[in-house]
Amino acid sequence: MHENHAISYRITGVASRRFGWIADPAGLDSAVLLELSSDRAFGSRAAASAPHQPDNIRDWLAAAQANVLFEATSLNVRDGQPAVDHIRAALEHGAHAITANKGPIVHAYRELRSLAKALGKKFLFESTVMDGVPIFSLFEQMPTIYLQGFHGILNSTTNVILSEMESGLSFDEALKKAQALGVAETDATHDIDGWDAAVKTAALITVLMDVPIKIEDIQREGIRDLTMPAVRNARRDGWPFKLVCLAKREGNRVIATVAPEKVLATSPMGKITGTSSYIYFETDIFPGLAITEENPGLYATAYGMLADFVRTARVSDL
Amino acid sequence: MHENHAISYRITGVASRRFGWIADPAGLDSAVLLELSSDRAFGSRAAASAPHQPDNIRDWLAAAQANVLFEATSLNVRDGQPAVDHIRAALEHGAHAITANKGPIVHAYRELRSLAKALGKKFLFESTVMDGVPIFSLFEQMPTIYLQGFHGILNSTTNVILSEMESGLSFDEALKKAQALGVAETDATHDIDGWDAAVKTAALITVLMDVPIKIEDIQREGIRDLTMPAVRNARRDGWPFKLVCLAKREGNRVIATVAPEKVLATSPMGKITGTSSYIYFETDIFPGLAITEENPGLYATAYGMLADFVRTARVSDL
Numbered sequence: 001m002h003e004n005h006a007i008s009y010r011i012t013g014v015a016s017r018r019f020g021w022i023a024d025p026a027g028l029d030s031a032v033l034l035e036l037s038s039d040r041a042f043g044s045r046a047a048a049s050a051p052h053q054p055d056n057i058r059d060w061l062a063a064a065q066a067n068v069l070f071e072a073t074s075l076n077v078r079d080g081q082p083a084v085d086h087i088r089a090a091l092e093h094g095a096h097a098i099t100a101n102k103g104p105i106v107h108a109y110r111e112l113r114s115l116a117k118a119l120g121k122k123f124l125f126e127s128t129v130m131d132g133v134p135i136f137s138l139f140e141q142m143p144t145i146y147l148q149g150f151h152g153i154l155n156s157t158t159n160v161i162l163s164e165m166e167s168g169l170s171f172d173e174a175l176k177k178a179q180a181l182g183v184a185e186t187d188a189t190h191d192i193d194g195w196d197a198a199v200k201t202a203a204l205i206t207v208l209m210d211v212p213i214k215i216e217d218i219q220r221e222g223i224r225d226l227t228m229p230a231v232r233n234a235r236r237d238g239w240p241f242k243l244v245c246l247a248k249r250e251g252n253r254v255i256a257t258v259a260p261e262k263v264l265a266t267s268p269m270g271k272i273t274g275t276s277s278y279i280y281f282e283t284d285i286f287p288g289l290a291i292t293e294e295n296p297g298l299y300a301t302a303y304g305m306l307a308d309f310v311r312t313a314r315v316s317d318l
Numbered sequence: 319m320h321e322n323h324a325i326s327y328r329i330t331g332v333a334s335r336r337f338g339w340i341a342d343p344a345g346l347d348s349a350v351l352l353e354l355s356s357d358r359a360f361g362s363r364a365a366a367s368a369p370h371q372p373d374n375i376r377d378w379l380a381a382a383q384a385n386v387l388f389e390a391t392s393l394n395v396r397d398g399q400p401a402v403d404h405i406r407a408a409l410e411h412g413a414h415a416i417t418a419n420k421g422p423i424v425h426a427y428r429e430l431r432s433l434a435k436a437l438g439k440k441f442l443f444e445s446t447v448m449d450g451v452p453i454f455s456l457f458e459q460m461p462t463i464y465l466q467g468f469h470g471i472l473n474s475t476t477n478v479i480l481s482e483m484e485s486g487l488s489f490d491e492a493l494k495k496a497q498a499l500g501v502a503e504t505d506a507t508h509d510i511d512g513w514d515a516a517v518k519t520a521a522l523i524t525v526l527m528d529v530p531i532k533i534e535d536i537q538r539e540g541i542r543d544l545t546m547p548a549v550r551n552a553r554r555d556g557w558p559f560k561l562v563c564l565a566k567r568e569g570n571r572v573i574a575t576v577a578p579e580k581v582l583a584t585s586p587m588g589k590i591t592g593t594s595s596y597i598y599f600e601t602d603i604f605p606g607l608a609i610t611e612e613n614p615g616l617y618a619t620a621y622g623m624l625a626d627f628v629r630t631a632r633v634s635d636l
Contacts, residue, residue: 005461132606137459141452141627143323266584268610276606285621286451288594288612292586295605303603310461 007313013064015057023063057086061093066151068312070305071099077195077215080107089125090117096312098305100184101266105203106215124308130277132202132304136292137311139208145283147208150250152279153272154200157184157191158223159241162260164272171224182298183265183275185204186259190204194221194243194258201245201256204279209247211254221259238265242272270290323345325631331382333375340368341381375404379411386630387419388623395513395533398425405441409433409558414630416623418445420514423521424533442626447472447518448595449614450622455629456609457526465526467566471590472518475502475509476561480578481591483549484558487541500616501593511540512576519574521562522588522597527565529572539577556583558589564602566600585609 010027021029032049048283052063061069069090069141073083076213080103087104091096091112092166104112105125116123139145160183164174175192178184198218205213223243234241239262247256263269268290272278280290293300326347329344340346370381378389387408391401398421405422408415422430423443431446434441438611447453457463471477478501482492496502508514516536522530541561552559557580565574565609579586586608590596598608611618 048459131604134456134459138452138456141455141459141625143625143631268586268589271586285618286449286611286614288610289451289610290610290612292606292608292610293604294602294608297605299601303465307461311459 004210005310005313007310009309010241011062015060020270021054021056021060023052023054024050024064025052025063027087031181040114043194055173057082059277061090061095064094066090066093068096068098070309070310071097071101071104072177072305073101073103073196074192075196075199076103076252077190080104084108086113087112088115089199091119091121091123093269094119094121095166096122096124098124098308098312099242100121100125100305101299102199102203105206106213108201109206110212122308122312124311126308127304128135128203130279130291130293131300132302132307133291133293133296134301134304134307135204135279135291137209137307142283142285145285147280148278148284149246149254150204150208150281151244151246151269152277153242153269154245154279155191155194156196156275156277157188158194159226159272160184161192162223162226162231162241165226165228166235168228168232170228171226194220195222195292197245197258198256199242201247201258205247205254205256209249210248211252211253213256217256219257219259235263235265239263240265240270244269252314323631324627325628331370331378331384333378339372339378341370341372341378342421343370343381343383358497367430370616375407376411379408379413384411384413384467385626386409386416387581388627389419389422390623391419393419393508393514393517395508395517402426402430404458405430408435409439409441412437412439413441414442414625416440416630418443418619419625420446420463420517423524424517424531427521427524428530432493432549435448439627440630442522442629444522444626445619445622448597448609448611449618450625451599451611451614451618452622452625453522453526454525455625460601460603461612463603466562466600466602467572468522468526468597468599469562469564470533470586470595471560472563472595472597473509473512473515474593474595475506475617476512476515476590477590477594480544480549480559480561483544483546484553485545486550488513488546489544510542512538513540513560515563515576516574519552519565519576523565523572523574526573527567528568529567531572531574536572537575537577541578544578551573552580553583556598557581558583558588559618560587 011030013023013024014020034165054060056062071086083101084104084125087097112123125136126136133188160178162176198220199216202213202215220304231241241260242263245258247254278292329342329348331341333339372378372381389401389404401419401422405415411464424524430441444452478496482495516533516538520531525627549559559583560579562579565572594612596610
């Protein structure tokens with residue numbers, strides 16, 4: 001477990017809104033890339049430094065001679081694009097695909113899983129739920145286990161906002177504070193209206209329960225309609241509001257909800273504050289198996305992608 | 319994750335106090351073995367049914383043509399024997415070794431790990447801590463992570479006894495009840511005096527922190543000296559006693575203790591009752607990562623060995 005992984009690597013391509021598609025199979029200089037990222041006039045200089053500047057993912061993967069793609073576009077709830085296309089292209093090019101984007105799991109998991117398997121490549125996505133905590137990998141390590149259902153708190157932004165509202169801030173003030181802390185994005189709609197939590201719930205159901213579910217099949221309610229007095233009184237009474245994700249099997253289906261719920265303050269969910277998260281799995285072997293992640297930093301998601309990268313590089317799991 | 323593992327297997331050898339060493343490379347009949355196990359006059363019949371009856375582990379492994387050894391002798395705190403010899407013999411024979419016995423981890427981890435690696439075999443022991451919850455495998459899935467310390471509740475017997483004492487039973491009555499429930503063994507000394515918890519703590523330190531530690535280096539105190547009124551009053555006051563395991567790095571060393579401690583009733587440890595267990599890891603990436611296992615059945619430990627078996631059979635972790 002404390003092995004030296006002895007992985008040598010080089011960054012042979014970068015694609016972003018600012019850089020466009022750039023590639024150099026001999027390796028791009030990450031220090032230069034970082035410097036250019038913080039440089040307002042980076043565009044022409046970045047272009048000048050890269051020998052290849054294709055205009056689409058497939059040519060870019062070929063020019064970069066990519067072995068592994070790190071896909072980190074932002075979530076598109078509607079159809080998971082362009083991340084689905086990026087991952088499909090990477091696998092077909094012959095690269096492993098690692099994503100931090102939940103969209104492809106919800107919209108194309110079975111297709112991408114089959115494609116990866118057929119091509120002998122890995123399709124990994126450990127950063128999509130609970131930052132980099134290896135939730136999906138944990139289940140990989142529990143062969144034959146049957147997941148009956150789960151519940152938990154998976155969205156940090158709403159958790160931070162609810163805590164701030166408990167101390168007397170209005171919803172708008174709490175949102176601004178969460179944004180100032182770097183927890184909430186400028187457009188926090190996805191978090192506030194429960195989309196992020198619903199997509200995470202759908203991803204867990206899709207992968208761990210092996211039941212495809214559409215996001216619109218998840219009964220979803222955000223925290224926008226909670227008033228400060230309601231939130232503050234709930235905490236005072238010992239039953240604070242939390243945005244709770246829940247899934248349970250009913251016959252061949254899975255019933256799932258995301259909604260603000262009052263939970264006992266001294267219960268595990270009642271104690272989840274700030275950016276912490278929590279999930280409780282009901283399985284046939286372990287009646288209750290719960291994982292709590294306390295106050296991860298922003299690097300935790302990046303760590304998940306790093307861990308996925310090490311997984312792609314492992315030839316054996318001895 | 320819901321793959322068909324397509325593992326075919328046969329049981330080619332059994333060794334136990336009742337059976338002695340018996341082997342048949344063509345396969346022993348597990349239904350017959352089970353029947354014989356519950357038969358008082360099994361000895362001669364078992365012997366009659368097995369073509370090979372060697373008298374030592376090496377001949378037995380050879381006669382059984384074993385690919386995998388399941389080692390489940392009981393804990394020998396002093397030197398880990400005979401389990402260490404069994405595992406060494408299995409690896410040298412060319413078999414993977416799976417054990418539910420903590421002794422070999424504490425007494426011979428580095429040697430057995432090196433031997434397994436050199437011979438291209440697996441040495442797995444997921445059942446040794448928290449039943450079959452994949453604690454060791456979880457850390458395998460967190461490459462490069464640095465474990466700073468941990469604390470938790472890892473022994474069920476003492477947990478059950480303390481709960482019974484809280485409801486008014488004397489220590490002796492509570493022990494008898496735990497034995498009647500099948501939680502405590504006839505000789506519960508290992509549990510009550512903190513040996514089991516200390517060996518688990520040492521196993522976690524040895525494997526996950528990569529610091530070898532002797533059991534005698536763990537400051538160990540059991541629950542034998544706690545009186546019923548003390549235990550009951552502690553619970554009444556909201557600070558129940560729990561047998562807490564703790565480890566933390568200090569320089570190149572790890573300081574570890576096992577002792578009854580008062581914990582806040584509403585804290586995660588305060589809520590661990592019955593056969594449940596809990597562990598909280600402090601790491602560089604995840605400041606706090608906690609796992610709670612609620613009320614596992616007796617089959618959970620067997621499941622851990624099954625999961626280890628699937629791991630040995632996996633040619634790829636795709």
